[in-house]
Amino acid sequence: MKTIPAIFIVLVNLCIGALGFADTTTTQGTGTFDVQQVFSLAFYTDANVLYSSNIPFTSMDSTKTWVYADNRRESDGKSDTALTCLSNLGVTWYLKISAQANPPFTLDKIFYYFGQPWNRTTSSTADGSLARPASWYNLPASSTVIYIAGNNDKINTPYGTLCSFSFAVNPSKLAANTLYTCTITYTLTTSP
Secondary structure (H helix, E strand, O other): OOOOHHHHOOOOOOOOHHHHHOOOOOOOOOOOOOOOEEEEEOOOOOOEEOOOOOOOOOHHHHHHHHEOOOOOOOOOOOOOOEEEEEEEEOOOOOOEEEEEEOOOOOOOHHEEEOOOOOEOOEEEEEEOOEOOOOOOEOOOOEEEEEEOOOOOHHHOOOOEEEEEEEEEEOOOOOOOOOOOOEEEEEEOOOOO
C-alpha cells in the first residue's frame, strides 16, 4: 500500500509541473492615424430655425417700426437663420458678419439680433464671447467680428458651435410694390 500513494504524488507533480511550463506569447500592433483638418461654416435648420440662405419679408406693414421675417413674431423662440461653425484646429476662431444693401434699400433699415451661441458637441452654452452684448444692431457694411471662440469652441467636432440670427426691417419710407434685397455675408476665420 505504500507504493500507491507515491505513484499518485508523482503523477500529480507531473501534471502540475506540465501546467507551470506553458508558453506565453505577446504581439503588438501599431498604427498611424491621420486626422484631417476641419474648419467649416454651414447653414443649419431645424424646427426652430426657419430659413437658410433666403429670408423672406413679404408682409411689410409701413405703419410698424419693426417687421419680422415671414412666420415670425416677437419672442417666439425661433430664429430666422443659423450657422454651424466647426473646427478641430485647436486655435481661436472668429465669426464675422457684413452686408451689402442693393439700392434703393439701405443698411439703416435692417437689423440683426445675435445672442450667445450653443456648443452642440458639449450640449451647453458656448464658452466664447460676443463682441457686443446680445441686442439688435444694424448690419455692418464691412466685415465685423461678432463672436470670438472660447476654449471649447477651438475643437468642437463633431457637431460644432451653433450661431443663430434673427432679422428685422424698419419699413418706414419703403415704397409699396418694390423689391428690396440685401446680401449678408458670414465669415469664419482665424484672423480677428
